[in-house]
Amino acid sequence: MSAIIPVDLLAAATNPAYFSSLVTTNISNPTTIALLAYNDTFSTSILGPSATARQLYSLDYHAFHEAGAHNLATNSLYITANFASLSTPTNVTILDLSNNYSMSTVQYPDLHQPNGGTSWYPPGSPTGNGTTPPNLLFCDQGDLTHNSGLLSVDPLTNTSTIILNNYLSRNFSSVNDVRQHPLTGDLWFTDADYGYVRGFRPPPSIPKQIYRFRPSTGEIAVVADGFTQSNGIEFSPDLKTLYVADTGAIQFERNFTRPATIYAFDVVDGGTRLQNRRTFAYVDSGYPDGVHTDTQGNVWAGCGDGVHVWSAGGTLLGKIWVGVETNNFAFLPGAVLVFTNGQLWAVEGVRAVGREVCRDFGECGG
Ligand SMILES: *[C@@H]1O[C@H](CO)[C@@H](O)[C@H](O)[C@H]1NC(C)=O
Ligand SMILES: *[C@@H]1O[C@H](CO)[C@@H](O)[C@H](O)[C@H]1NC(C)=O
Ligand SMILES: *[C@@H]1O[C@H](CO)[C@@H](O)[C@H](O)[C@H]1NC(C)=O
Ligand SMILES: *[C@@H]1O[C@H](CO)[C@@H](O)[C@H](O)[C@H]1NC(C)=O
Ligand SMILES: *[C@@H]1O[C@H](CO)[C@@H](O)[C@H](O)[C@H]1NC(C)=O
Ligand SMILES: *[C@@H]1O[C@H](CO)[C@@H](O)[C@H](O)[C@H]1NC(C)=O
Ligand SMILES: *[C@@H]1O[C@H](CO)[C@@H](O)[C@H](O)[C@H]1NC(C)=O
Ligand SMILES: *[C@@H]1O[C@H](CO)[C@@H](O)[C@H](O)[C@H]1NC(C)=O
Secondary structure (H helix, E strand, O other), X not given: OOOEEEOOHHHHHOXXXXXXXXXXXXXXXXXXXXXXXXXHHHHHHHHOOXXXXXXXXXXXXXOXXXXXXXXXXXXXXXXXXXXXXXXXXXXXXXXXXXXXXXXXXXXXXXXXXXXXXXXXXXXXXXXXXXXXXXXXXXXXXXXXXOOOEEEEEEOOOOEEEEEEOOEOOEOOOEEEEEEEOOOOOOEEEEEEOHHHHOOOOOOOOOOOOEEEEOOOOOOEEEEEOOOOOEEEEEEOOOOOEEEEEEOOOEOOOEOOOXXXXXXXXXXXXXXXXXXXXXXXXXXXXXXXXOEEEEOOOOEEEEEOXXXXXXXXXXXXXXXXXXXXXXXXXXXXXXXXXXXXXXXXXXXXXXXXXXXXXXXXHOOOOO
């Protein structure tokens, strides 16, 4: 159980040490989870008065890194583990939501170095609202002999299908994160250099870009470039805005003169192109990795000390603070699960509803 801690921004404005004493943890063995309200709306309408927070797991290996896609047929959440070495395949961690978050581990055929992921509605299938159990879609970062791209998995049969593994013959670097547009079915994804940075991909041969792929026709287009390391990607609930995180501050070394920034774009021309790139938020801790929105349009991102939450206008409203690098998180109905590699955390009794919860869980409120 965690009370919500109010942040005094005026006190912080003239005291650079303000935050270092507000809440602390032991980063070698983090056990503290705190809910920090930078703005009253965080307590009142985003988390709500009955939110509680706790640690679910603390392991000595990195089971909780990215993705966090839900599958309705199994009522499980699929979380990708962190890259360990080329000789140890990267696990996918399965969290059984019908059974007290119990966890198991799986490796899927042809999935080499999974990273981001989402639920996946193949062309022709009803796009959601719990109508048909979708499959899963993973970003495969590839390795020294396998291309990077997008791979779908049916978690009932554990079979996989390569959906995309090149850009009109050119190799991706290491595809990082993906969302499916709920109306067009297009897959929007980011490509970054982290496979090369971590020694499991050849040197990059293409810029860091944002792509849109139409799975029904194979049409593919670059919709944005100019990133140091394009990473998390997410739509606003009205699908008029696309958010893309740039984790450029971390490459071979950390250098905080590079971006740790979320950019926003207008999605135009019937959901096919981007316009009007602008800076949405620069984070004060680490770099923004996985990004998700809630149905009110607030933007949530995994950052250096937890999950940060901004209004659609870019006001920082609050943090789920854990004091360690947070790669991603997942919305469940009434809850948020937070991934910090070795640890998994839960905030329950949450009022905010993730943008995709209605579609993926078939729980549309009301
Ligand atoms: C921090 O955690 C590590 C690992 O559990 C432990 O060895 C160390 O004593 C802790 N440090 C403090 C100050 O509690
Ligand atoms: C709280 O955030 C809202 C935006 O959601 C903003 O309009 C308001 O000014 C903020 N309040 C304070 C006290 O900063
Ligand atoms: C649920 O799992 C937690 C660990 O995450 C454990 O402490 C607890 O005892 C379990 N509860 C039940 C009812 O199995
Ligand atoms: C994969 O998961 C198993 C537990 O099921 C664990 O023992 C192993 O260390 C994990 N591998 C990596 C590379 O994290
Ligand atoms: C899903 O259901 C919600 C609420 O019932 C509705 O607003 C939305 O339009 C539906 N979406 C689709 C893609 O059918
Ligand atoms: C693309 O990567 C594959 C290995 O995944 C490699 O065999 C091929 O030569 C690469 N193509 C180019 C154009 O670099
Ligand atoms: C798929 O993998 C999961 C996790 O290892 C396992 O529980 C399940 O039995 C497998 N299903 C099939 C059809 O092999
Ligand atoms: C940090 O990055 C900037 C921009 O790329 C570069 O100019 C600077 O030399 C770097 N600093 C260090 C200490 O590497």
